[in-house]
Amino acid sequence: MGKVITGDDPQTLVSTEWLAAHLNDPDLRIIDASYYLAEMGRDAKAEYDAAHIPGARFFDIDEISDRRSDLPHMVAPVEKFMSRMRAMGVGDGHQVVVYDGMGLFSAARVWWNFRLMGKSDVAVLNGGFPKWQAEGRPVEDMPPIIRDRHMTVQRQAHLVKDVTQVASASKLGDWQIVDARSPARFRGEEPEARANLRAGRIPNSRNVHYATLFNEDGTMKEGDALRAAFEAGGVDLDKRIITTCGSGVTAAILMLGLMRLGQEDVSLYDGSWAEWGQFEQLKVETG
Incomplete structure (x- = not known):
């Protein structure tokens, strides 16, 4: 375990005050990393075009992904990520701040994307665009002026797990598997939105709903309060952890919280339930 992080930290979370300064x-x-599920009825790009934090670039989670995969928004190959970031004018020597229109939802996924590519100077905006707007801070509707910037990438393979590795962890118990989905989905009491997915959870996994990591204002809890959210789900913060969810988005929120608590041995299951739930040969627990 490393040091517990509180307050502004340009490698995990920064406040709206920090960003304004x-x-x-x-x-x-x-980077505006807004992403919405179909049932939310919101258009992330249209909202970005209408209003965003000055200078923000739009990161399309579905497009900057591995389009060869049938699974939703799997992490992009290194070359694709590099080319998209260069086109957005994001590269070496930059401090990146990622936000989204929900407050703290998909921004953590893009933060993890950067971490996976070896970029540590990247933070999530705590409270996101809703908090920024509520405080009356500046917004604009103009696209930024882009200048190419080279990006050097060193993929950090230890930050991601595939289905074979997760199946091994489920069987051997050498990693804790922590699921960010709602308790009803975790127990298999609620049908999955995606077609042909079984309901339930990965055997021997624990449940920490991502929403339990937040304060009432949508910012992330800190210190003992954040620790308590994980411990309430039966998580041992001294043991290594794999985070999972529906499609790898909210799993990154758990990873962000764990890194704030000094847990450095944490990885994300990119395929998450969208992958596990479709294969009949993989066991499922319910109840």
């Missing part, structure tokens, strides 16, 4: 820094790059 650094808004004109020449090496700051802001």
Whole structure:
């Protein structure tokens, strides 16, 4: 276990106050990583075009992904990620701040994407665009002026797990598997939105609903309160952890919280339930 992080930290979370103070820094790059499930009825790109934090670039989670996979928004190959970031003017030497329109939802997924590519100077905006707007901070509807920036990538393979590795962890118990989905979905009491997916959970997994990590204002809990959210789900913070969810988005929120608590031995199951739930040969628990 490393050091517990509280307050502003440019490698995990920063406040709206921090971002406002650094808004004109020449090496700051802001990314709007808004993403919505179909049932939310929201258009992330249209909302970005209408209003975003000044200078923000739009990161399309579904497009900047491995389109060869049948699974939703699997992490992009290194070359694709590099080319998309260069086109967005994001590269070496930049401090990146990622936000989304829900408050703290899909931004953590993009934060994890950068971490996976070896970029540590990246933070999530705590409370996201809703908090920024509620405080009356500046927004704009103009696209930023882009200048190409080279990006050097060193993929950190230990930050991601595939289905074979997760199946081994489920069987051997050498990693804790922590599921960010709602308790009803975790117990298999609620049908899955995606077609042909069984209901239930990965055997021997634990449940920490991502929403339990938040304060009432949508910011992430800190210190003892954050620790209590994980411990309430039966998680031993001294043991290594794999996070999972429906399709690898909210699993990244758990990873962000765990890193704030000093847990450095944590990995994300990219395929998550969208993958596990479709294969009949993989066991499922319910109840």
